[in-house]
Amino acid sequence: MADDADLNILPLDGLHRRLGARMVAFAGYAMPIQYDGIIAEHLWTRESAGLFDVSHMGQLLVEGDGAADWLESLAPGDFKALQPHRVRYSLLLADDGGILDDLMVTNTGRSFYLVVNGATKAADIAHMQARLPAGISLHHMDDHALLALQGPAAVTVMSRFDLTPETIDQPAFADLKFMAGARWLWNGVPLGITRSGYTGEDGYEISVPAAHAEALAEALLAHAEVKPIGLGARDSLRLEAGLPLYGHDLSPEITPVEADLSFAISKRRKAEGGFPGAARVLDQLFNGAxxxxxxxxxxxxxxxxxxxxxxxxxxxxxxxxxxxxxxxxxxxxxxxxxxxxxxxxxxxxxxxxxxxxxxxxxxxxxxxxxxxxxxxxxx
Amino acid sequence: MSRLYTQDHEWVDVAGDVATVGITDYAQGQLGDVVFVDLPEAGRAVTKGGEAAVVESVKAASDVYAPVSGTVTEANPALTDDPALVNMAPEGDGWFFKLTLSDASELDGLMDKAAYDAFIASL
Known part of the structure; x- marks a missing residue:
């Protein structure tokens, strides 16, 4: 690829190339669009398990007293009621209620772990930094890779990994439910794992220190059920699942109600408002968009x-x-x-x-x- | 007459004043899984370098250009039911359309196989 020099390189770049990926520019990174072919990879994910490198996405940690309140000033989720080890889908909103990004928020028990889109992460961080109160910290985990293992065989494959709870206050891995997450040690490597994804299949998203990302990817790919899947199939899988893609189905010109994502406005927030653009968004919610x-x-x-x-x-x-x-x-x-x-x-x-x-x-x-x-x- | 190629990765076979047009193996490899081919109807006039067909892969739509000017006589009916023929046999059963040449001299600027192979090796 001629423009490689202008692109950021992800931790698994070498692995993708060894696996025969076709690399393309995406969100400023060189990323694998496909390996064997989009249709074969798509169908494999639906019937077995696919491994996706989504390390271009932004992983953020929000910590400090009042972190839930602060997040509620940015997004319409009920973060004060989000239990430890639970995950919520949410929306970063502009003052007019337009969608700046969609994201996943996990209450780790000590902090909130956010996963935002790769193409918007720099703008998201700037937006949040500009509104950051004293006593709350925002940390970009840019030294971590993010892998997704998706498909009906994902649970079986992960059950073969020896995962030790990092702390005693968290669920055993075998009890990890959909839209829940916690941290485990794998060969001494801390992994943040949520049971979630972007394919419509059961599966996991795994945050791993960049230095250990390739070892983890190789360990996952060593299982016969797992094949590497590129961005092409990720897009066709999420489209079939009805999941919107930021920058395409979602934008600052579109509100949560227009995007048919009203479920992301928590019940208490519908009653109380207090999130960006609440007047407009709630008017659309109750009176139609x-x-x-x-x-x-x-x-x-x-x-x-x-x-x-x-x-x-x-x-x-x-x-x-x-x-x-x-x-x-x-x-x-x-x-x-x-x-x-x-x-x-x-x-x-x-x-x-x-x-x-x-x-x-x-x-x-x-x-x-x-x-x-x-x-x-x-x- | 032997097969000729364009820099846009179409191929053309000429027999008398009838030309058969398709896309190259290199092109299908770049496109990936083909799911639909929008073919020109018989009777449509096409001009060299102008849009003649659209090939749709899972991820994108790509224009296919006429390698030479002429009038389309037939589109490949097999591609309607089995567009993946473009992936499996791009330079055989996966041909796109036939046309009658309006200006045989337009063939002069096209590449032979050796020149095309050198061209794609340089990409």
Missing amino acids: PRKRVGLAVAGRMPAREGASVWKGERQIGVLTSGGFAPSLGAPIAMAMIETDMAADGTAVEIDVRGKRIAATVVPMPFKQKNYVREGEKK
């Missing part, structure tokens, strides 16, 4: 891509924010931001693809049933 993120099932086989216009008769009603081919469905699917009046499930619309009108139908998401193993479920 002009537009909404929806899923579209696209007729035929031709994929419709981000940016394509969505029509009802002679009137444009929205635009595609993501779109592509769904390998597990064998058909094209898309997400679009469209007028709320046209957003009901079953509404027939058309997409303009290179001047041709393609039929599409508003459908509920996820497109592909999620395989999460939630608390209380046996699987």
Whole structure:
């Protein structure tokens, strides 16, 4: 790749190249887009387990008295009620309620561990630093890599690892539930593991000191169930799962209600407000928003891509924010931001693809049933 | 007449005034899994270097250009049901379309196999 010199290199760069990855520029990093091929990698993740390097994402630690209150001034989650070792999906909001980023927040018991998007992490950190009160610290864990092990075999594979709880106040690894996390020692290496992901499958995200990232990745790949998966399949997997991608389906011009992410506004925050843009966001929540993120099932086989216009008769009603081919469905699917009046499930619309009108139908998401193993479920 | 190639990674076979057009093995490897090919209809006039087809991989849509000018006579019907033919047999059963040449002299600027191989080795 000619522009390698301008790109940041991630801890697993050498491993990716040895595994035959095709490397591309993404979020300022050289990253693997694919190894064997996107469709094969996508299907492997759905039936076995895929290993993703997501070390470009930002890992942040927020610590200090009042950290939960401060986070509640930035995002609409109920962080004061977030129990130790529990994980919540949340949204960093601008003062007008527009989405600056989406993120995962884990209460470690001593601090809050945040995972933010790679392309937005510098802006997120600047946004948070500018609002940081005395007594609270914000630490960027840029000496850590982040791996994701996703798929139905992920639990079996991880159960073979000898993981010792770092502290006695945390769950045993075997008891780690969906959207929970804690820290374990693996051969003396501290790992922060959450049971979460971005594929619609059961699995884990593992924070590991950069110096040990390659050893951990090799140890995971040594299991026959695990293959390396690139960013291409990560995108097709998350699209099938109905999960939005920041910079595409989410942006500062889009509010949580428009993004159909109202679940990320906790019950207490809906009643109390007090988060950025609360007046506008809560007005949309209770009285309706002009537009909404929806899923579209696209007729035929031709994929419709981000940016394509969505029509009802002679009137444009929205635009595609993501779109592509769904390998597990064998058909094209898309997400679009469209007028709320046209957003009901079953509404027939058309997409303009290179001047041709393609039929599409508003459908509920996820497109592909999620395989999460939630608390209380046996699987 | 032997196969000729463009710098945009199309190939063209010429028999009389009929040319068959496809994309090269190198091109399909760069695209990855092909899931759809938007082919020109018979009767459409295409010009050398102009858009003639669109090949859709999982991740992106890519234009395919006409290596020479002419009128499309047939699109490969097999690609409708099995677009992955472009990955499996790009320079055989995965051909895109046929056209009648309007100006045979346009072939002069295209590369032969040795020149194309040297070209992709330099990329």
